[in-house]
Structures are given as C-alpha cells and as structure tokens.
Amino acid sequence: MEFDLNEEQTMFRQMVREFADKEIAPYAEELDGTGEFPYEIQAKMADLGLYGLPIPEEYGGAGADFVTYSIAVEEIGRVSASLSISMAAHTSLGSMPIYLFGTEEQKQRWLVDLAQGRKLGAFGLTEPEAGSDAGATRTTARLAAGEWVINGTKCFITNSGTDITSHVTITAVTGEHGGGKEISNILIPAGTPGFDVAPSYRKMGWHNSDTHELSFTDCRVPEGHLLGERGGGFKAFLKILDCGRIGVAALSVGLAQGCLDESVSYAKSRIQFGQPIGRNQGISFKCADMLVEVELARLATLKAAWLADQGRPYTREAAIAKLFASEAAMRAANSAVQIHGGYGYIEDYPVCRYFRDAKILEIGEGTSEVQRIVLSRMLGL
Amino acid sequence: MAYEINEEQKMFQESIRDFAKTVVEPRAMEIDEKGEFPWDMVEALKKNGFMGLPFAEEYGGEGADLLTLCIAIEELAKVCVNTSLILGCQELGSTPIKLGASDELKKKYLPMLASGEKLCGFGLTEPEAGSDAASMKSRAVKKGDKYVLNGTKCFITNGGVGEIFSVFAMTDPEKGVRGISAFIVEKEFPGFTVGKHENKMGIRGSSTTELIFEDCEVPAENLLWEEGKGFSLAMMTLDRTRSSIGAQGLGVAAGALEYTIGYMRERVQFGRPIAALQGLQFMVADLAMQVEAARSLVYRAACAVDSEEPGFSALSAMAKCFATDTAMKVTTDCLQLMGGYGYMKEYPIERMMRDAKITQIYEGTNQIQRVVISRALLGGK
Numbered sequence: 001m002e003f004d005l006n007e008e009q010t011m012f013r014q015m016v017r018e019f020a021d022k023e024i025a026p027y028a029e030e031l032d033g034t035g036e037f038p039y040e041i042q043a044k045m046a047d048l049g050l051y052g053l054p055i056p057e058e059y060g061g062a063g064a065d066f067v068t069y070s071i072a073v074e075e076i077g078r079v080s081a082s083l084s085i086s087m088a089a090h091t092s093l094g095s096m097p098i099y100l101f102g103t104e105e106q107k108q109r110w111l112v113d114l115a116q117g118r119k120l121g122a123f124g125l126t127e128p129e130a131g132s133d134a135g136a137t138r139t140t141a142r143l144a145a146g147e148w149v150i151n152g153t154k155c156f157i158t159n160s161g162t163d164i165t166s167h168v169t170i171t172a173v174t175g176e177h178g179g180g181k182e183i184s185n186i187l188i189p190a191g192t193p194g195f196d197v198a199p200s201y202r203k204m205g206w207h208n209s210d211t212h213e214l215s216f217t218d219c220r221v222p223e224g225h226l227l228g229e230r231g232g233g234f235k236a237f238l239k240i241l242d243c244g245r246i247g248v249a250a251l252s253v254g255l256a257q258g259c260l261d262e263s264v265s266y267a268k269s270r271i272q273f274g275q276p277i278g279r280n281q282g283i284s285f286k287c288a289d290m291l292v293e294v295e296l297a298r299l300a301t302l303k304a305a306w307l308a309d310q311g312r313p314y315t316r317e318a319a320i321a322k323l324f325a326s327e328a329a330m331r332a333a334n335s336a337v338q339i340h341g342g343y344g345y346i347e348d349y350p351v352c353r354y355f356r357d358a359k360i361l362e363i364g365e366g367t368s369e370v371q372r373i374v375l376s377r378m379l380g381l
Numbered sequence: 382m383a384y385e386i387n388e389e390q391k392m393f394q395e396s397i398r399d400f401a402k403t404v405v406e407p408r409a410m411e412i413d414e415k416g417e418f419p420w421d422m423v424e425a426l427k428k429n430g431f432m433g434l435p436f437a438e439e440y441g442g443e444g445a446d447l448l449t450l451c452i453a454i455e456e457l458a459k460v461c462v463n464t465s466l467i468l469g470c471q472e473l474g475s476t477p478i479k480l481g482a483s484d485e486l487k488k489k490y491l492p493m494l495a496s497g498e499k500l501c502g503f504g505l506t507e508p509e510a511g512s513d514a515a516s517m518k519s520r521a522v523k524k525g526d527k528y529v530l531n532g533t534k535c536f537i538t539n540g541g542v543g544e545i546f547s548v549f550a551m552t553d554p555e556k557g558v559r560g561i562s563a564f565i566v567e568k569e570f571p572g573f574t575v576g577k578h579e580n581k582m583g584i585r586g587s588s589t590t591e592l593i594f595e596d597c598e599v600p601a602e603n604l605l606w607e608e609g610k611g612f613s614l615a616m617m618t619l620d621r622t623r624s625s626i627g628a629q630g631l632g633v634a635a636g637a638l639e640y641t642i643g644y645m646r647e648r649v650q651f652g653r654p655i656a657a658l659q660g661l662q663f664m665v666a667d668l669a670m671q672v673e674a675a676r677s678l679v680y681r682a683a684c685a686v687d688s689e690e691p692g693f694s695a696l697s698a699m700a701k702c703f704a705t706d707t708a709m710k711v712t713t714d715c716l717q718l719m720g721g722y723g724y725m726k727e728y729p730i731e732r733m734m735r736d737a738k739i740t741q742i743y744e745g746t747n748q749i750q751r752v753v754i755s756r757a758l759l760g761g762k
Binding site for chain 2: 029033100126129130131132133136155156202203204205236271272273277280282283318330334337338341342344345347349352355356359360363365367368369372
C-alpha cells in the first residue's frame with residue numbers, strides 16, 4: 001500500500017492551489033454575479049496546462065496521470081466549481097472521447113487545440129426525454145450522400161456555446177439492429193449550419209459554467225466525423241462517463257474541502273457568548289463530521305483515479321466516489337452555510353455560492369440514483 | 382385533544398389556499414428573479430383581509446389565533462416564501478408592541494399595522510450580536526423626554542420597506558442582558574437611516590437591510606414595557622413567533638413535494654413514469670412522513686402558544702427547528718427527484734431550496750433552537 005502522492009504530484013498540488021488562491025478566489029464572487037464565462041482565467045489555466053492533463057504530450061497535452069488530473073480538478077474546485085467543471089467537462093467529455101476513440105487524423109485535427117486549452121470541447125448525451133435513461137436518445141443521424149444529416153435536441157450541455165468551443169460530440173441513433181437502436185458518436189463542429197445553440201440556461205449555481213440546449217435541424221457533417229465505430233456509441237459513452245465521474249468526484253472533494261476551510265476559519269474568528277463559536281460542540285462536531293467526509297471522499301476519488309492509471313477497471317470505484325463525494329459536498333455546503341448563520345446566506349460569502357453550486361454535483365454525470373443503479377447491478381441485483 | 386383543525390379553520394384554509402394558487406403562485410418566480418419587494422402582494426393580502434389576521438379586533442384586525450396564522454403562512458409558503466414572509470414579519474415586528482406597549486401606544490400603532498397600511502420589522506440582530514443577541518452594542522441614552530439611539534442592526538427583514546420597527550438597545554450596559562430595552566422606532570424619526578441592502582441566496586423578494594441609528598431621537602413614551610425588559614420582551618416575542626417560521630418551513634416543504642409528485646407522474650424514463658421506480662417512491666414516502674410530522678408539530682406548538690400552555694417555549698423551538706430542517710431536507714430531495722430540470726430557474730424547486738435555507742437560520746438558528754430545547758430539558762444556561 002502507498003497512500004502518499006509522489007513528489008511531482010505533491011508539488012503540482014501546491015502549484016495549482018497557489019494559482020487557485022491567487023488567480024481565481026479573489027474574483028470568484030464577483031464573477032458568479034456576472035454569470036459570464038471567464039475567458040481570461042480559462043486562458044491562464046490553459047497556460048498552466050490544466051486543460052490537457054491526461055492527454056499525451058504528442059497531442060499537446062501534459063501526459064499526466066489521472067491522480068494528477070483529480071488533484072487539479074479538486075484544487076480548482078476548492079475555490080470555483082464553475083471553472084473546475086469547465087475544465088473537467090472539457091477534459092473528460094470534450095477531449096477524452098477523441099483521444100480514446102478518434103482516428104489519428106481526428107486527433108491531429110481536434111485534440112491538439114483542445115489539450116492546449118485554445119479550444120473547448122463538449123459532449124452531447126442528455127436529451128429532454130433522455131436523462132437518466134440515456135439509451136432513450138431520439139436524436140438521429142442519417143447517412144446521405146457522404147454526409148450525416150442530424151436532427152434532434154440535446155440539453156444541459158456544458159462548454160457548448162463559448163466563443164472558443166470547437167465542437168460537440170453527440171450521441172445519435174444511426175440505425176436499428178434487431179429491434180435495438182444503433183447509437184453512434186458524431187463530431188459536430190461549432191458553427192455548422194443547422195446546429196443551433198440556445199441562450200444560456202439560468203441555473204441555481206455554476207453561474208460561470210457555459211450550459212446550453214442544442215438543436216440540430218438537418219445539420220450536415222461529413223461522414224468522416226463519425227467518432228469511433230458505428231454502433232459503438234453506447235459502449236463508448238459508458239466509458240466516457242466513468243472518466244467523467246472521477247472528475248465530478250474530485251470537484252466534489254474540492255468543494256467540500258472549501259466548505260470545511262471556510263467553516264473552520266469562521267468558527268475560529270466569530271465570537272459569540274464571549275468565545276469563538278467553534279468552542280461549541282454543536283459547531284465543532286459539524287466540522288469534525290465534514291472533515292471525515294472530505295477525507296473519505298478524497299480517498300475514494302483517488303482510488304478510482306489510481307485504478308484508471310493502472311489500466312484496471314474502475315467503473316465501480318468511480319461510481320462509489322462520485323456518489324459519496326457529491327453527497328458529502330452537499331452536506332458540507334449545507335453545514336457551512338448553517339455555521340456561518342445569516343452571513344452564509346449573503347452572496348458576499350463563498351459558502352453561499354458553494355451551497356448553490358453543490359446541488360448539481362448529485363445530478364450531473366449520472367444522478368446519485370444512477371450511481372446506485374450501477375452499483376446495485378454490480379452486486380448482481 | 383383535537384387532532385383536527387375546526388370547521389372555521391378548514392374553511393379559512395381553503396380560502397387562503399385558493400388565494401395562494403390564483404393570486405400568489407403566478408407571481409412567485411418573477412418576485413424571485415427581479416429581487417424586488419412585492420408590493421402588489423401586500424395589496425392583495427390587504428384586500429383579502431389577511432394582513433390583519435394576528436391583530437385584535439379592537440385594533441381593526443381579525444383576531445385570529447396563531448394556529449390560523451400558521452395555516453395562512455403555510456399555504457402562502459407552499460407557492461411563495463417571499464409572500465408568506467409579509468405576514469410573518471408583520472407578526473414578528475408587531476408582537477413586542479402587542480406584548481409590551483401601553484394602551485396608548487397600541488392604539489397609535491396597531492391599527493396601521495393591522496390594516497397593512499404600514500409594514501413593520503424587528504431590529505435585534507447586530508453584526509457582532511447574532512445568536513448572542515444579548516451582546517448588542519446599540520445604545521439608547523435618555524435625554525429629557527427622548528431616548529437618543531446609536532448603533533447598527535443587520536439582516537433586518539422589511540428594513541427597506543417597513544415604517545415601524547421594534548428596536549432593541551442597551552440602556553444600561555452595566556447590567557448586561559437586564560440593561561436592554563425595547564423601543565418603537567418610526568422610519569421618519571431623525572437620525573434613522575436604512576443601510577446596506579443584502580444580496581441574498583434566497584427570499585430575494587424580501588427586503589433585508591441594515592438599520593443605522595445616528596443620534597436617532599425616539600420619544601420616551603415609545604419605550605416598550607419598561608427599561609431593562611427589552612431582552613425578555615425579545616425572547617417572549619420569539620417564543621410566540623417561532624411556530625410561524627415553522628409554518629413557513631412546513632409550507633415550502635409541502636409545496637415542493639406536491640410539485641415534485643406531479644413531475645414524477647409525468648416524467649417518463651426507462652419506458653415508464655419515474656414515479657414507478659421504488660428508489661424514488663421510498664424517497665417520496667420519507668419526505669411525506671416528515672412533512673406530515675412537521676405539520677403536526679407546528680400546529681401543536683401554535684395551539685400551545687394560543688392556550689399559553691406551560692412549556693410552549695420549547696415546543697415552539699421544536700416546531701421551528703423540525704419543520705425548517707424538514708424544509709431543507711425535502712426541498713433538497715425534491716430537486717434531486719427533478720434531476721437537471723430541478724437545477725434550472727424555469728422550475729420552482731431550486732428557488733424553494735434557496736428559500737428553505739434561511740428558515741433554518743433566521744428567528745434563531747436551529748442551533749439556538751436546540752439550545753432552547755436542551756435547556757428546557759437539562760437546565761443550565
């Protein structure tokens with residue numbers, strides 16, 4: 001057993017933490033109020049190499065392992081869920097599908113810009129009628145005269161409408177086989193005629209994360225934009241989601257850690273009844289519980305990442321980590337606001353934002369209920 | 382012991398439920414989005430005779446009991462916490478007057494509050510005196526026939542819209558808690574200004590501000606009860622109003638559950654309504670149990686206050702704490718049941734979750750409620 005990060009990983013964590021504290025945290029509250037995508041900070045993160053961590057160097061990435069990637073998502077998530085999810089979704093949903101399933105030509109064309117963070121990528125799986133039941137995809141792609149003709153609607157798609165979005169990979173029904181749907185992945189470049197991006201959603205939180213509904217009306221892309229095998233879409237997106245779950249778990253750990261840090265600091269400095277409120281067990285026990293959950297969530301997340309790095313199966317561990325960490329993050333955010341009292345309810349304090357940002361962690365990349373389905377099936381139930 | 386509300390209360394419940402559905406609900410989203418105080422709702426409450434509910438008939442009110450007020454607040458909070466708070470705050474701000482004012486003061490102030498002509502507020506909390514309300518720094522010094530008031534109150538509901546405030550200040554700092562006195566302060570008194578308007582996570586249609594007193598002149602006859610009785614008056618007030626915050630929590634919980642059940646019946650995934658999934662059915666069963674238990678406790682506590690039953694203070698604290706913890710739990714789980722849609726502002730659930738959080742904090746955090754309850758059981762201070 002080895003629970004320590006190696007020297008490189010330790011230094012990397014320190015570096016990302018300092019960056020997050022210096023370049024993001026001071027602006028996070030104000031940014032949240034604008035609801036805009038933070039291009040300047042995104043560019044700085046890209047300069048640090050954070051947008052292509054697990055992508056090999058030959059495609060412009062950092063060639064880092066998943067443990068390192070998790071550390072980065074966590075540390076950014078400690079101060080800004082919006083920036084963390086933008087980076088995580090870009091990596092696991094925008095870039096990994098091309099890296100894992102793309103042809104050499106597709107990788108050269110798309111992956112380099114993505115890995116260097118000059119462009120952002122998105123993945124369009126969810127539809128209005130196909131949420132947890134992702135296999136119910138209704139979007140169709142019909143091959144006609146060497147082109148895919150796409151019709152359908154995708155919703156809640158992260159990074160899909162920024163000025164630097166290069167593409168969205170969508171799942172679409174490309175045919176039927178023996179009564180079953182043939183689902184494939186297709187790359188749609190931003191700006192393709194017939195590909196419409198709706199105005200940003202108005203959300204409870206994640207205000208600086210770019211999320212849109214996308215509609216495709218006789219949208220045509222070349223046949224060569226098929227990503228991976230025709231009919232391999234369902235299997236591919238399950239694999240993609242496994243990786244995405246490590247990201248959401250890591251972000252959850254970061255958000256929960258941020259809640260703990262803010263709570264402890266407030267509990268030490270806020271004086272009521274002649275002493276810091278942290279002297280009251282009603283408060284200190286809440287912090288202790290938060291610490292336990294943050295630590296367990298981090299262990300579960302790093303274990304899943306480590307398994308991925310060993311090339312071993314990690315579906316089970318990714319589901320465990322995502323489920324536990326996201327629920328721990330919601331509990332931590334709820335406690336953090338409570339510990340801050342009235343101040344926690346005011347948008348000047350980070351915990352107010354963390355609270356609004358936390359809830360979607362239990363929903364995105366497979367709801368908690370979907371994780372429970374995955375796990376109960378693995379138990380043979 | 383009556384486990385049922387009586388015929389009159391039942392009829393009242395139907396009428397305010399109808400009012401809430403037809404008049405209030407259509408405005409709820411807009412009130413939150415715009416973050417503006419809903420004066421039209423004040424007018425509608427006035428027109429329908431709801432503003433005067435908790436005021437005696439001799440002052441132009443309806444002479445309703447606390448249980449009836451709680452029923453009203455519950456029904457309003459089912460669709461709009463902001464609107465329910467109009468009634469709640471009118472009760473909170475006026476209770477010190479009802480309990481501690483001379484007949485002359487009552488005749489002067491209660492009719493304008495009962496009619497809703499003027500709104501009122503309760504000025505207890507200060508930046509350094511939250512849960513520890515007794516550590517307040519505001520000073521009132523008697524000079525001739527006036528008290529000169531100096532200090533800052535914060536997080537005051539109705540701060541920017543109220544005209545009559547029950548304000549608490551130290552008249553004799555040497556005496557600590559027994560040196561606190563309460564006053565009726567009118568907005569027009571010289572030296573009274575409204576400070577910072579808070580940008581809040583929820584109840585965004587409610588005006589929450591600082592109240593600033595700079596050599597504010599208060600006529601000596603506006604002293605409530607007598608010098609040194611202010612803290613007792615504040616506690617007596619809160620003992621009597623806490624059930625109504627419980628009713629607010631109960632309402633938002635019941636409203637969220639009702640809405641979510643409707644969604645679950647219509648939302649089809651995996652070929653059937655999600656209401657057919659046992660994992661979700663059991664969540665709903667748990668939520669319904671908590672809502673029902675919260676309702677029983679809130680009604681029970683309100684009846685105890687109405688009959689001045691010994692021990693109503695702890696019961697009120699239990700009702701407030703349990704019902705508002707229920708509100709948080711139920712709205713959080715309802716958002717979960719709504720999935721990604723729940724996180725979007727087009728649906729009411731994310732607003733209900735944001736609104737629910739404050740009910741665990743204001744009028745005594747739920748930690749303070751636990752202090753009240755445990756002291757009643759264990760003694761100590």
